[in-house]
Amino acid sequence: MRPAGDIERLIKDLSDTTSAEMDERVCGDVLRALAESEQTSVLTWPKIGRTIMKSPTTKLAVAAVIIIAVMLSIHLWDKSTRSAYAFAQTVEAMQGKRSFHIQTYFRERRKDEFWAEFDEEGRLIRYRQREGCGPVEYMLTLWEAGIQSQYFPQPWGVHLMQRVDNTDGGLEGLEEFDPETIVQQIHELVADGRAVMQVEKPAPYVRLKTLRVTRTDGEPLKQVLVVDPATKLVVRVDNYWGQEGEQVFHKGTEVLEYNESMDPGLFEPDFPEDTIVIDQISQEVGMAKGEMTDEEAAVETLRQALAALAREDYARAGKLCGGAPRRLLDKFFGQWRPASDVSIGSPEYVKNVLPVYRVKCTYDVERDGQIETISPIFTVRAVSGQPGRWYVAWYVMLSTEDTITPKDKTAKENNVSRLEVNPVGGVVKGIIAPGVQVGDYTLGMSKDDVLKSLGQPNHIFYGDEKYTLNDLPRRYYMVFSDISFAIVDGSVNGIGVHTPSYKFTNGLGVGDSEQDITQAFGDDFRIKETEWKDFFTYESEGLTFEIHKEDRTVMEINVSRSG
Numbered sequence: 001m002r003p004a005g006d007i008e009r010l011i012k013d014l015s016d017t018t019s020a021e022m023d024e025r026v027c028g029d030v031l032r033a034l035a036e037s038e039q040t041s042v043l044t045w046p047k048i049g050r051t052i053m054k055s056p057t058t059k060l061a062v063a064a065v066i067i068i069a070v071m072l073s074i075h076l077w078d079k080s081t082r083s084a085y086a087f088a089q090t091v092e093a094m095q096g097k098r099s100f101h102i103q104t105y106f107r108e109r110r111k112d113e114f115w116a117e118f119d120e121e122g123r124l125i126r127y128r129q130r131e132g133c134g135p136v137e138y139m140l141t142l143w144e145a146g147i148q149s150q151y152f153p154q155p156w157g158v159h160l161m162q163r164v165d166n167t168d169g170g171l172e173g174l175e176e177f178d179p180e181t182i183v184q185q186i187h188e189l190v191a192d193g194r195a196v197m198q199v200e201k202p203a204p205y206v207r208l209k210t211l212r213v214t215r216t217d218g219e220p221l222k223q224v225l226v227v228d229p230a231t232k233l234v235v236r237v238d239n240y241w242g243q244e245g246e247q248v249f250h251k252g253t254e255v256l257e258y259n260e261s262m263d264p265g266l267f268e269p270d271f272p273e274d275t276i277v278i279d280q281i282s283q284e285v286g287m288a289k290g291e292m293t294d295e296e297a298a299v300e301t302l303r304q305a306l307a308a309l310a311r312e313d314y315a316r317a318g319k320l321c322g323g324a325p326r327r328l329l330d331k332f333f334g335q336w337r338p339a340s341d342v343s344i345g346s347p348e349y350v351k352n353v354l355p356v357y358r359v360k361c362t363y364d365v366e367r368d369g370q371i372e373t374i375s376p377i378f379t380v381r382a383v384s385g386q387p388g389r390w391y392v393a394w395y396v397m398l399s400t401e402d403t404i405t406p407k408d409k410t411a412k413e414n415n416v417s418r419l420e421v422n423p424v425g426g427v428v429k430g431i432i433a434p435g436v437q438v439g440d441y442t443l444g445m446s447k448d449d450v451l452k453s454l455g456q457p458n459h460i461f462y463g464d465e466k467y468t469l470n471d472l473p474r475r476y477y478m479v480f481s482d483i484s485f486a487i488v489d490g491s492v493n494g495i496g497v498h499t500p501s502y503k504f505t506n507g508l509g510v511g512d513s514e515q516d517i518t519q520a521f522g523d524d525f526r527i528k529e530t531e532w533k534d535f536f537t538y539e540s541e542g543l544t545f546e547i548h549k550e551d552r553t554v555m556e557i558n559v560s561r562s563g
Contacts, residue, residue, distance in 0.1 A: 105252035163385025286391035435542030435562030
């Protein structure tokens, strides 16, 4: 047996020797062992050891061979040969979820926060969703045992309780953010050859491992996964749509907790004392559809509700308005009480889980001793959990053609200054006025006034360059949570809307379909196509819509000077 010093020198010599100079049998044994380990996706030292030790010649060099094998396996890991094995471990670790707590991101800004619990069969037990509209204003949704509670913040402060069908044990839309589902889908894409996974070599001090997934089937989607190598769990997934050199659309999911016990209080309603409650659980609401079509039911429900409001029959009006109490009818529907005959137009279908229609009508109202003609668009929908019944939702919009119009004022003045909108899907902060303004922010206003209203921006950039408020160029973009501003020489030159927080007077906004936009604004637009989104520009209106290439929905709305 050789002395320890000889073995150390042998190890040093072998570590400096190329593979071509190594004993062929030793190399063959090592490479065969590694090949077998790759085929079985398990790299175990006992197996390599047994293969190597078959040759007496290799016993003295066993330590050196193991070192070289380790170095080779690390090299293969960096080339992503080992990434399939690592990700298979992650897929296994992510199976059988019992709970998760995640934070979602939209365009790299915080969006929704979810908490969810599941039973042993993977069926949803309950969930909580906090839709971010700010530190104070946010919409909260709770679901458990088929009952959904939603809290809509100011200016309405409404708590809506509905029975929601959930017989499949899952929640529609939640799978998009479910960490286990995301991991399984990526695993299947790679296994089917529709995507390639690469392991990014980390810095020495980085504990987490980064995996990059690139689609090979023509989809302009790239995904970045961050994995904790200790637990094998994915802690973050970021999706990017777009090609090199283009602005990239981003959505992300951060896993804050996985399979951890949760405080039951998270799933209990805890709303302000002055919250207005709409109860669709303990009472029958709406109007029975009977033999009518959906379109006929939508029109008739609205007709009866407005007639009840006109004669101040609040019990009947409240039932037809989905169980709205007198307090909400006075606060909201009171301003829409007809003072003349009502002309009701044709209903317009809105894509939704349950049938929803927008129904435009025209009539007079009395305000401050004056008669005004209004053309509101009411939302009429099927009652969730009460089949065959319809109600007028407490969402009202105004049409772009006939807004609130007092006899002595122009429509445009009232459209911008007086309109409050709260359409389906969230709380609206203000109105998009084409070629003029978004909410309280007008074209031409100063950069300082924007900062005074919104505070510190999330980031400032122009092209690939990033800036601070202390180092601003002549032209740049200031980006906030749901709105951005193009600034030129200290003044607002354009305004961008990124979320449904701002709407047109017809209720359209980010998230609506290309078809809705072209129906509302016409076909007189200029189109610019890119790999992952299209730009529809209405120059005469001062509007540009960014349309997602795949689902054909509005990603962003830009307001500029018309003409």
